[in-house]
Amino acid sequence: MLIELSRGITLHPGSFTAVIAPEKKILAALNSNADLQRFLFLYVCGNYSRILSGIGRTSGNFEVRRPFTADQLLTVIHEASHTIVFIEHDATLFDGAERLFDPIASALKQAGREAMVILWAPASDRSFAALIRQADRIIEIIPEGTPQDRFGFASQRSCRKGGAVPRAQKTLEV
Amino acid sequence: MWILDSAFRSGGVDLWHKDGTVQKCHHEYDPPFYLQLPDPDLHHEMIEALEEHYRAEPCTFTTIFGECEGYRVFAGRPVAEAIEQQTQFAAQLFNVDVRRDQRFMAENGIVPCCADPDDRFSPLFEHGLDSMEIRIRDDPDRDQTCSDIEIICGRTERLHGQEREVLADLFGLIAASDPDLILMTDADRWMSKLQVRARVLGLEMQFSRNGKYRTMDSRSYWSYGRVEHKEAALIPDGRILIDTEQSFVYREGGLAGVLMASRLSGLSPNLASRFTPGTLISSYETYEAVRRGIVVPFRKSDAEVLRKFAALKAADRGGMMFQPEPGIFEEVDEIDFTSMYPSIIVLANLSPETIRDPEQGRRGFLPIALEPLLDLRIRAKQLKKTDPAIAGIDAVLKWMLVTCFGYTGYKNAKFGRIEVHEGITGRSRDILLQTKDIAESMNFRVLHGIVDCLWVQGSPVTALQERVDRETGLPTELEHFTWIVFLPLNDGLGAYNRYYGRLSDGSVKVRGIAARRHDTPEYIRTMQGAMLAVMGKATTIAELGGLWDQVHAIYQNAVQQLPSAPAQEMAISRRISRLTYAHRCIEGAAVNAYRQCGVPAAPGMKIRYVVLDARTYRVVPAWDADHFDIPYYRELMERAWIEITYAFRAFRVAGKERQGVPALRMQQQICTEQPEGRVTQKM
Known part of the structure; x- marks a missing residue:
């Protein structure tokens, strides 16, 4: 079972992958892959989802859980028993809850040993950078026409703020 | 003991009470917090350390879900946070962040500002x-x-x-x-x-x-x-x-x-x-x-239940609306449910611990806690009709009850849960639909509906009210409009929240128009208010038509006087949401103007400014204004004027076109409202 984010870029089970990609790209990947219907899929998002309403899945295997606090997110990750766990990053969950960066990053890593765990954000921010410290892979998809140096800078800046730069693969779409 | 102030000081609670003179009483107070561990044996060393250093004791305590075995720990928040870290956030903590003066009073049956x-x-x-x-x-x-x-x-x-x-x-x-x-x-x-x-x-x-x-x-x-x-x-x-x-x-x-x-x-x-x-x-x-001896959770870690995507889409839909047909209508009644959402919580027994089976027999914490507040609101609402001194109390109760619904879905609400929030809105949709069906079955015409209000034409309305009260189990109130205007959106369809009308007591109720909006300059608010006051004299639509000349004269006079109006009356009041703006705009220019005057602005702060030149985004804080951009304010006046002229549309359509009534093209320019109720000003 694979999710093809873009041509040649696939997500694998048994890993924790951080994805920075435009909403359209993620929506297309989730909506176009009929294979996903066969697997237990958990969609995790906060109070205001960017893409949930655009997901056209009616499969009984597609389930949703919305944590509104970082503590709830930790509970959701601990309790997840799905084949695919897709988390839409919501920075507002971490307002005043920075104490949970490390426990949640560890929980994501732990969950990624058995499931395909994807943490997605359209752009990096301080909390996202902190959560992906233990990610197996970091994939950043740059929209066409966006100056490359601008995004490269943004990504580096985010990592510096959040801590050490992860020693993981970084894939750029040209 | 009439307490006028309280504070936690020097290891105890200071209560300032007035019994003739004001005196301070200090009460030593060292309350514990409560701890529950999923596997206490796993943390036995930590428990021993807590017993040794902070007087931790095994105990039973009560949450809204029932009794729990755990520990009471006589220590403060830093210790509670250290426990969280050490247990990898597996520990459940209670009563950590309750204000100690409030907790002292609650435990001892003391009520501030209350002799008995x-x-x-x-x-x-x-x-x-x-x-x-x-x-x-x-x-x-x-x-x-x-x-x-x-x-x-x-x-x-x-x-x-x-x-x-x-x-x-x-x-x-x-x-x-x-x-x-x-x-x-x-x-x-x-x-x-x-x-x-x-x-x-x-x-x-x-x-x-x-x-x-x-x-x-x-x-x-x-x-x-x-x-x-x-x-x-x-x-x-x-x-x-x-x-x-x-x-x-x-x-x-x-x-x-x-x-x-x-x-x-x-x-x-x-x-x-x-x-x-x-x-x-x-x-x-x-x-x-x-x-009531129930502990208050420190963190909110219990997330919503796992749901199928379709189930979530069906449940998470908010309140019900019926879009009105724009226009002016005569003899309209507004049926308004009193504190609908809190009433639903109480009647339907909706609470985090009962949401899975509200009819199980056991009453939930939220219904029990909110019932006396709801009863008080209903009494205050009745009393204020004869005693204006109660109006302030009623207003505060209204706001508290309005937010009690929102808090059920709020992430930091101690006793909230999103399923309760959805349960309330789900039942409210059913109730509004039920009310509409009842009205239509009694040959009423339903003109408009918003969440807990329905506007109907027909009679006898008291019979309708009685039946709605009886069948829904919720109390309602009636307001009669001799005429009411529902304004259109840009696309010509009716706006949900922009209307005005004359009540049977002669007053004019307005929602969403310039006279009601917070950002309207005083000069324009006064102008529109004067027009509405004149229109309030008309008891019928036909009479309203006869007031056109008076209303138009107010507008003409205001336009003529505009150049000599005080600049202070042109101040626009806005709550700023940010400090940096990607594009040039009036609001961004106002924030900069505040900064240039040495006044720091912060997101959420209200600022007041006067536009000197809209084309070049020249803006000054209201206190510095000595002139203003006349064409810009004339356009704002015209928008307020168009809202009023909509009431006279019927006379123009009937062929009695009058001088000064804006053409349809201009009527369609009625400014659009953003979700926050602000006006989009297109320059």
Whole structure:
């Protein structure tokens, strides 16, 4: 079972992958892959989802859980028993809850040993950078026409703020 | 014991009570927090350390879900947070962040601002507070000290002159009068400045009764999709200090509203006047929980249940709306459910612990806690019809009950849960649909509906009301409009929340139009208000047509007088949501203008500005304005005018076109409203 984010870029089970990609790209990947219907899929998002309403899945295997606090997110990750766990990053969950960066990053890593765990954000921010410290892979998809140096800078800046730069693969779409 | 202030000081609770004179009582108080571990054996070393260092004891305590085995630990928040870290956030903690003075009062059956705790839910009460009113005429945005103050305390005194003398006289008057209550304009903005100046000038600030002050930090926060800003505050001990400009509760409910909020929430009036209705209802629930021996969770870690995507889509749909047909209608009744959402919580037994099976028989915490508040609101709403003094109490209760619904879905609500939120809106949709069906079955015409209101044409409306009350189980109220105007959106369809109409008592009720919006310049608000006052004389649509000339004359006169109008009356008041703007805009220019004047702006803060030249985005803070962009304001006037002319459309359509009625093209330019209710100004 694979999710093809873009041509040649696939997500694998048994890993924790951080994805920075435009909403359209993620929506297309989730909506176009009929294979996903066969697997237990958990969609995790906060109070205001960017893409949930655009997901056209009616499969009984597609389930949703919305944590509104970082503590709830930790509970959701601990309790997840799905084949695919897709988390839409919501920075507002971490307002005043920075104490949970490390426990949640560890929980994501732990969950990624058995499931395909994807943490997605359209752009990096301080909390996202902190959560992906233990990610197996970091994939950043740059929209066409966006100056490359601008995004490269943004990504580096985010990592510096959040801590050490992860020693993981970084894939750029040209 | 009538308590007017409380604070946690020196390992105990200070209660300031007035029984003839004001006295302070100190009560030693060292309350524990509660700890539950999923596997205590796994953490036996930590438990032993807690027993050794902090007097931890095994105990049984009660949550809203039932009894729990755990520990009580006599320590503070830092220890609780260390436990969280050490247990990898597996520990459940309770009563860690409950205000200790509030908790002390709740545990001991003490109610602030209330001589007899049994009268806590009575809307009729008196207070014997000696009060003083301080009106500072200086500008809190620009001035760092006060040089012009009016003090009302039995008699009115004006302090004007050199800073040192003015402040010395102010402090002297407070010390001499020794008021229990000070009502002060922009108190929270002035207090820290006064403290600094008093120190510099070697004066002793006399606001506190023991020289001590508590501080509240300023902060910006999100509330209902928009950024709000709360000023820092310096709160004196032993005396009530209310900021008459910034306090929402005081603005809505007056002193009676503040005292009622204090009685209900178990907070001192100083805090009750500074908190939002949401924090007040949350505090009320906390007080009720502690009073009933229920512990209050520290963190909210229980997430919503796992749901199928389709189930979530079906459940998460908000309130029901029926889009109105734009136009003017005669003899319309508005059926309004009284406190619909809280009533649903109580009637349907919706609470986090009962949401899976509300009809199981056991009453939930939220229905039990909210029922007396709801009863009080219903009584206050009745009483205010004959006793205007109750209106403030009713307003505060209304706000608290409105937010009690929102808090069920709020991430930081101690006793909230999103499924309860969805359950309430789900039932409200059913009730509005049921009401519409009842109305239509009785041959009423349903014109419009918003969540808990329905506008209908037909009769007998009292029979309809009786049947709706009986079949839904919820109380309703009726308002009769002799005529009402539903305004259109840009696309020509009816707007949900923009209407005005004449009530049977001759007053005009308005929603969403210039006269009601907060950002409308005073000059335009006055103009539209005058037009509506004239229109209020017409009892029928036909009579309204006869008032066209008078209404048009008001508009013409206002347009003619515009160039000579005071610039201050052109001030636009806006709550800013950010400090940096990607594109040039009037609001961004206003933020910059504030900065250039040395006044720091913060997200959520209200700013007042006058537009000097809209084309070049030249804007000044209101206090600096001596002229304004006449074409820009004329356009704003025209938009307000178009809202009024819509009522006269029928006469024009009938061929009685009158001079000055804007053409249809202009009517379609009625400004669009953003979700926050702001006006999009297209320049």
